[in-house]
Amino acid sequence: MAEPMRIRATMTGDVADVKVLMNHPMETGQRKDAKTGQLVPAHFIQEVTATVGGTTVLSANLGSGVSKNPYLGFKVKGPKAGDKVVVNWTDNKGDKNTAETTIA
Amino acid sequence: MNALRRNVLKGAAGASTVAIAVAAGLLKPTQAMAAWNAAAFDAKNVGGAMKGLGVSAPVDSKDIIIKAPDIAENGAVVPVEVTSNIAGTTSIAILAEKNGTPLVADFTLSGGALGFVSTRIKMGQTSLVRAVVKAGGKSYTAAKEVKVTIGGCGG
Numbered sequence: 001m002a003e004p005m006r007i008r009a010t011m012t013g014d015v016a017d018v019k020v021l022m023n024h025p026m027e028t029g030q031r032k033d034a035k036t037g038q039l040v041p042a043h044f045i046q047e048v049t050a051t052v053g054g055t056t057v058l059s060a061n062l063g064s065g066v067s068k069n070p071y072l073g074f075k076v077k078g079p080k081a082g083d084k085v086v087v088n089w090t091d092n093k094g095d096k097n098t099a100e101t102t103i104a
Numbered sequence: 105m106n107a108l109r110r111n112v113l114k115g116a117a118g119a120s121t122v123a124i125a126v127a128a129g130l131l132k133p134t135q136a137m138a139a140w141n142a143a144a145f146d147a148k149n150v151g152g153a154m155k156g157l158g159v160s161a162p163v164d165s166k167d168i169i170i171k172a173p174d175i176a177e178n179g180a181v182v183p184v185e186v187t188s189n190i191a192g193t194t195s196i197a198i199l200a201e202k203n204g205t206p207l208v209a210d211f212t213l214s215g216g217a218l219g220f221v222s223t224r225i226k227m228g229q230t231s232l233v234r235a236v237v238k239a240g241g242k243s244y245t246a247a248k249e250v251k252v253t254i255g256g257c258g259g
Contacts, residue, residue, distance in 0.1 A: 015218065028226070030204065046140045055215035063145040065200060065208035065226050067181045073222030076215070 009052075009085045009103040016052060016079045016103050020072045020087050028064040045070060047090045052076050052103075053083040079103055145207050150199060150234070153207040157197055159236055159243045165190065168235050168246035179227040179252040186235045188219030188244075195238040196221050201247075202231035227252045 003023040010017050022045060029042025042064060050058040057076045072087075086100040144156025154160065171185035186196050196219065197210040208225045219237070227233075232247040 026226075028204075052215070057215045057217040058211060058213060058221075060209060060211040060221075061139075061141050061145070062209045063205060063207050065203050065205065067224040067226050071183075071222070071224050073185075073220075074211075074213075075218040075220045077218055078216040 003097075005087070005089075005097060005099045007085065007087055007099045007101045009101055011079075011081050011103055014077060016076045016083070016085070018050065018052070018074055018076065018085055018087075020050075020099070022048075022070045022072070022089055022097070024068070024070060024089075024091065026064065026066055026068045026070060030064075043091060043093060045089045045091045048072065048087065049089075050074065050085065050087045052079045052085050141210065144210065145205060147207060148205060150201050150206050153199055153205075154236065156207070157210060157236065159197075159238070162236055162243035162245035165237070165244035165246055168237055168244060170233060170235050170246055170248040172233050172248055172250050174249075175251045175253065176227060177253050179229070179254055181224050182227050182233075182250060182252070183222070183224050184233055185222040186220070186237075188235075188237045188239070190219065190237055190239040190244055193219035193237055193239045197236040198223070198225065199234040199236065200225060200227045200231055201234055203228050 005023055006021040008019045024045050025043055027040050027043040031040050033040050044064045045062050048060040049056060058074050081103050083103050084100060085103060088098045090096050141156055144153050147153040147156050167189040169187040172182060176182040184198060188196060193213060195212045198208045199206045200208055209223060211221045230251045233250050234245060234247040237244045
């Protein structure tokens with residue numbers, strides 16, 4: 001089950017600085033379980049999209065090389081304080097999660 | 105207090121809808137993932153990953169700044185920040201050259217997003233971290249070596 005993620009957006013001048021922390025194991029499919037010796041199946045976030053004020057600003061493809069509990073930071077020019085920021089992700093098993101915040 | 109509960113309920117409903125769609129054959133798993141660039145992410149070497157990204161012979165550029173530690177003590181979590189000062193930057197891809205599958209992430213920027221991404225990556229061993237930037241139909245690249253003392257892949 002996907003756990004909630006943390007998101008924060010702040011304005012610096014006319015640039016919004018968005019920081020997202022997603023909760024996800026990001027298994028590569030190459031790691032072995034210490035107890036059973038079996039490979040742990042790959043389980044990682046594949047797609048992340050972000051919108052600010054309804055406009056898509058970022059669409060990312062991630063591989064298994066992104067660290068556990070992925071952190072993502074990006075900057076957008078133009079939005080105003082109070083605009084809504086929405087971040088969605090989908091992993092390779094079809095799990096999804098979404099988080100939203102308003103720019104402070 | 106109830107926020108978590110809300111999420112749990114929403115998540116459960118969402119998951120079951122997807123499951124039903126899959127069962128009905130409306131949404132094949134492969135189709136649902138169609139946007140994910142499997143060719144690039146499954147490539148075992150840098151050349152293959154670049155080909156998957158549709159990049160050939162990117163030009164070295166000093167306008168791409170990679171901020172990463174010189175020495176990463178823990179290869180499982182290497183902070184990497186890429187800033188592209190190239191006008192009209194539309195995408196930034198991050199590669200760890202000696203990882204089993206070098207392509208780590210590919211970010212497509214639009215709608216006022218600046219040429220900047222910050223994330224954390226896994227690195228199996230000491231290697232170059234390469235950024236590939238697409239701007240105005242051309243591609244540019246820059247790299248920085250990160251020494252890894254404890255690998256973050258396998259284990």
